[in-house]
Amino acid sequence: xxxxxxxxxxxxxxxxxxxxxxxxxxxxxxxxxxxxxxxxxxxxxxxxxxxxxxxxxxxxxxxxxxxxxxxxxxxxxxxxxxxxxxxxxxxxxxxxxxxxxxxxxxxxxxxxxxxxxxxxxxxxxxxxxxxxxxxxxxxxxxxxxxxxxxxxxxxxxxxxxxxxxxxxxxxxxxxxxxxxxxxxxxxxxxxxxxxxxxxxxxxxxxxxxxxxxxxxxxxxxxxxxxxxxxxxxxxxxxxxxxxxxxxxxxxxxxxxxxxxxxxx
Amino acid sequence: xxxxxxxxxxxxxxxxxxxxxxxxxxxxxxxxxxxxxxxxxxxxxxxxxxxxxxxxxxxxxxxxxxxxxxxxxxxxxxxxxxxxxxxxxxxxxxxxxxxxxxxxxxxxxxxxxxxxxxxxxxxxxxxxxxxxxxxxxxxxxxxxxxxxxxxxxxxxxxxxxxxxxxxxxxxxxxxxxxxxxxxxxxxxxxxxxxxxxxxxxxxxxxxxxxxxxxxxxxxxxxxxxxxxxxxxxxxxxxxxxxxxxxxxxxxxxxxxxxxxxxxx
Numbered sequence: 001x002x003x004x005x006x007x008x009x010x011x012x013x014x015x016x017x018x019x020x021x022x023x024x025x026x027x028x029x030x031x032x033x034x035x036x037x038x039x040x041x042x043x044x045x046x047x048x049x050x051x052x053x054x055x056x057x058x059x060x061x062x063x064x065x066x067x068x069x070x071x072x073x074x075x076x077x078x079x080x081x082x083x084x085x086x087x088x089x090x091x092x093x094x095x096x097x098x099x100x101x102x103x104x105x106x107x108x109x110x111x112x113x114x115x116x117x118x119x120x121x122x123x124x125x126x127x128x129x130x131x132x133x134x135x136x137x138x139x140x141x142x143x144x145x146x147x148x149x150x151x152x153x154x155x156x157x158x159x160x161x162x163x164x165x166x167x168x169x170x171x172x173x174x175x176x177x178x179x180x181x182x183x184x185x186x187x188x189x190x191x192x193x194x195x196x197x198x199x200x201x202x203x204x205x206x207x208x209x210x211x212x213x214x215x216x217x218x219x220x221x222x223x224x225x226x227x228x229x230x231x232x233x234x235x236x237x238x239x240x241x242x243x244x245x246x247x248x249x250x251x252x253x254x255x256x257x258x259x260x261x262x263x264x
Numbered sequence: 265x266x267x268x269x270x271x272x273x274x275x276x277x278x279x280x281x282x283x284x285x286x287x288x289x290x291x292x293x294x295x296x297x298x299x300x301x302x303x304x305x306x307x308x309x310x311x312x313x314x315x316x317x318x319x320x321x322x323x324x325x326x327x328x329x330x331x332x333x334x335x336x337x338x339x340x341x342x343x344x345x346x347x348x349x350x351x352x353x354x355x356x357x358x359x360x361x362x363x364x365x366x367x368x369x370x371x372x373x374x375x376x377x378x379x380x381x382x383x384x385x386x387x388x389x390x391x392x393x394x395x396x397x398x399x400x401x402x403x404x405x406x407x408x409x410x411x412x413x414x415x416x417x418x419x420x421x422x423x424x425x426x427x428x429x430x431x432x433x434x435x436x437x438x439x440x441x442x443x444x445x446x447x448x449x450x451x452x453x454x455x456x457x458x459x460x461x462x463x464x465x466x467x468x469x470x471x472x473x474x475x476x477x478x479x480x481x482x483x484x485x486x487x488x489x490x491x492x493x494x495x496x497x498x499x500x501x502x503x504x505x506x507x508x509x510x511x512x513x514x515x516x517x518x519x520x521x522x523x524x525x526x527x528x
Contacts (some may be wrong), residue, residue: 018481070492096365113460113466115482128463157456164454166494172447172461173468175513176440178520181481182267184474189429192421193476196377197436199392204379204437207465210448210458217445218379227279228358229336232431238371241519242435248512249439255505256442 003087004062006075007048008032010039014067015118020125022046023148041118054079062105063142065091066100077103087139093166097159106228110133110143111162111241112152113169125150131157131165136168176205182242209226222252267351267406268326271312272296272340278331281383284389287311288413293520296321319341327406329374330354341367351403353510357430361397361423372398374407375426376416377433378525389414395421395429440469446506447449485517 005026007014010033018028019042028048033039039050046160051057057064057080064082066073070092080103082088088104093111100107114128130147132154134140140156146156156167180201184194208215220228236243268308269290271278274297282292282304292312303314315321321328321344330337334356334378344367345354348521352368357375364371378392394411396418398404404420411418421429448458472479484492493514500507 001273022423033335051289070489093336094495105502114464129460136391161454163499164450164497165456166492167499168353168450168461169464170483170485170496171450171510174464174481174517175443176465177468177479177481178485178513178517179439180436180469180471180521181478183432184478186428186432186435188474190269190425192425192429196393196429197432198391198471198474200378200433201436201440201469201471204441205444205465205469205509207444207462210452214448215441217438219436221434221442223449225334228430231358231427232434235427235431236334241516241523245512245516247434248509249442252505252509253438256446264309 002026003245004029005091006030006032006057006060006064007042007064008057008064009067010034010042011067011069012117013112014065015042015045016050016120016124017065017067017091018042018046020123020150021146023123026146026149029062029082030060032054047114058082061086063087063089063146064104066092066239067229070095074099087134087142089143093169094163097162098128098135106136106139108132108139109157109162110147111157111165113165115173123151125152127151127153130157131155133159133162135155179245186242217222217253219253221250222257224254266290268293270294270296270321270324270326270328271306271331272321272328273331273336274306276381277376278329279306279309280380280384280388281329281331281355281501282306282310282312284387284414284487285410287387290410293326293335294320294324322346325350327351327353327410328368332410334359338363351406357433358427361426362399362446365399370400370403370405372396372407373421373423373426374411375421375429377429379437379502387415389416391415393419395416395419395426397421397423397426443509446509450506470475481517483517485514486521488518 006029007018022028028046030049030051031039031042032051036050036052043050064086073090077100086104087106088100089108090100090111091110097109097126111131116124130141130152144154183197187194187196233243236246236259269291271282280443282378286292287517292310294315295303295306296315300316307314328350337354341364346368350368351370352364353374354364354370355374361373374391376394379389396407408418409498447461451458451460500510
């Protein structure tokens with residue numbers, strides 16, 4: 001029999017998790033939202049009971065997913081004591097493995113490594129990696145089955161590895177997003193169509209099998225083309241922020257070459 | 265009648281330009297390579313005569329494309345005087361508009377903004393932007409027609425704009441490539457499959473219409489989540505290079521929020 005499921009939160013992960021679990025045949029018993037009306041959509045889509053009472057959380061049975069901010073997860077856990085046999089699961093990339101030990105004897109982590117939005121079409125869990133830790137082997141199995149039902153790829157992950165994975169997301173996504181937006185903005189303020197960068201990005205960021213190769217590194221830094229680097233910095237001289245970023249990343253790319261060659 | 269075309273160089277741009285122009289019905293008269301045998305493939309694919317004599321370059325007639333490194337282009341131009349009616353064209357993102365004025369009365373720039381490789385399948389020019397400058401209106405038309413024949417998107421570009429466009433390529437491609445490779449490497453050294461980042465990158469770097477919106481900026485920097493930032497820096501403490509990059513980009517993202525909010 002499939003376990004009963006409760007979800008704390010009404011954000012992107014909470015809603016998509018509730019909807020996709022419902023689609024996979026799980027029954028979402030209840031959803032906690034700070035304001036009941038914020039969970040109207042989840043209620044309509046899943047038929048779950050919505051509550052805004054913390055006292056109701058303590059009555060929950062089965063699996064309780066914390067799909068809240070890190071701060072809210074930590075706060076809630078301090079105020080709650082779950083019944084026996086409740087599996088308390090957080091979904092954070094950065095909180096400790098044993099954070100929920102405070103509120104439940106059976107605790108776990110279910111970390112979907114993807115940017116998930118209510119507006120996503122289809123099943124956003126499909127094919128994405130979900131890092132799992134559980135304090136008990138049977139709870140690990142239960143969460144693996146849930147990941148499998150969501151068509152996600154479950155794997156065991158240590159706390160340190162989960163934090164590294166989260167960090168790799170910041171490097172490869174948040175920072176790259178920033179740089180791409182800056183490039184588009186630079187074109188705009190020079191009366192160029194910002195979409196000019198689109199074909200280049202689409203081609204060069206064509207993700208390879210990283211176990212076999214990396215993305216090819218090209219550009220003035222790797223070639224140590226000092227004249228072009230100087231000229232680029234001149235173009236950015238009025239933008240202290242971006243020129244610092246340019247210098248730093250150029251330096252870092254050059255340092256990496258030295259690191260790698262010293263290992264040969 | 266289509267103009268006769270000569271190409272200086274045997275690298276990626278030289279070969280792809282020669283092949284795609286041939287496919288579009290142009291006749292590649294000759295190709296200059298420092299070593300003749302380096303242009304064997306171009307010769308086979310296009311039927312062009314290959315030369316390694318600089319004296320032959322001066323005899324060329326029609327359009328001469330410089331598909332060489334910036335340094336080689338500048339050096340060659342100093343040593344050559346073209347015949348009257350030769351259109352000398354360089355393909356650099358960074359050299360001046362009038363560089364080839366030294367060797368030809370009629371000079372231009374034809375800058376394909378894409379990473380082009382001999383191994384590319386299909387026509388790598390298809391749909392890509394090509395920035396054009398020409399000293400004469402009729403030469404501009406000639407080069408626009410060539411871009412059109414290659415299925416590229418021609419547009420007029422000033423020297424400053426071309427340099428900015430090149431810089432935007434470094435920011436949005438070379439630097440992002442670096443960060444993505446670093447993220448993959450970080451996973452590897454922590455015994456995680458580096459392909460774990462692939463689904464996230466594919467989703468978040470889904471290029472929008474930049475005239476209407478940017479990529480959504482998420483992550484600890486935009487949220488000013490100091491605790492996570494501190495923890496990430498701790499994970500990177502043994503990697504001085506990458507921790508500096510992390511700090512710098514986090515600072516830059518935060519500065520941009522302040523810049524933007526001060527403009528409101």
